[in-house]
Amino acid sequence: MQIIGVILILLIIGLFAAWLYWTKKQTGVSAKETGGAQEFDIKVKGVYSPSVIKAKAGQPVRINFLREEDTECSRFVVFDALNIRKDLPRGQAVAVEFTPQKGEYKFTCDMGMYQGRLVVK
Ligand SMILES: [Cu+2]
Incomplete structure (x- = not known):
């Protein structure tokens, strides 16, 4: 029993x-508490983790992508709506910075296999 x-x-x-x-x-x-921009760390390995992040509108965001794999698939991260495309060398954090408006921003690899989104309220 x-x-x-x-x-x-x-x-x-x-x-x-x-x-x-x-x-x-x-x-x-949610963003890390850094006092400045709304900051996020995203690991790129098989997926984006975390793949969904949330931020407040009208305040700058800084998203640090750290790619920890060699596959070419995840080599670039693309924010289509913002015309941002960044090279992610392995093991080197690359920051994407912008000030979002209310809505959703998708980010993907070149081929759209890795998917993530920033939800802005
Ligand atoms: Cu890909």
């Missing part, structure tokens, strides 16, 4: 953790 109780509690904790993770993935990660 006690074992069943323990299993139930572990199950509930596990579900809660999964729910937290999923919620964060959907709504996006």
Whole structure:
């Protein structure tokens, strides 16, 4: 009987953790508190992580992309709506800076296989 109780509690904790993770993935990660621009660090390895970030409109953002892989696919990051295309040398953080308006900004690799978005409110 006690074992069943323990299993139930572990199950509930596990579900809660999964729910937290999923919620964060959907709504996006907030900027770091740096005092200046709204700053984000995005790792480029297989995917953009985090792939959804959120910011406030009318305030500058700085998104630091750090590519940790050699595949050519992720070599460039593209913000189509802003005409921004940046080379991401492996192991070297590259910042993309702009001041967003309300809405969504997609960022992708050249071929659109890696996908991320900035949600601005
Ligand atoms: Cu690609």
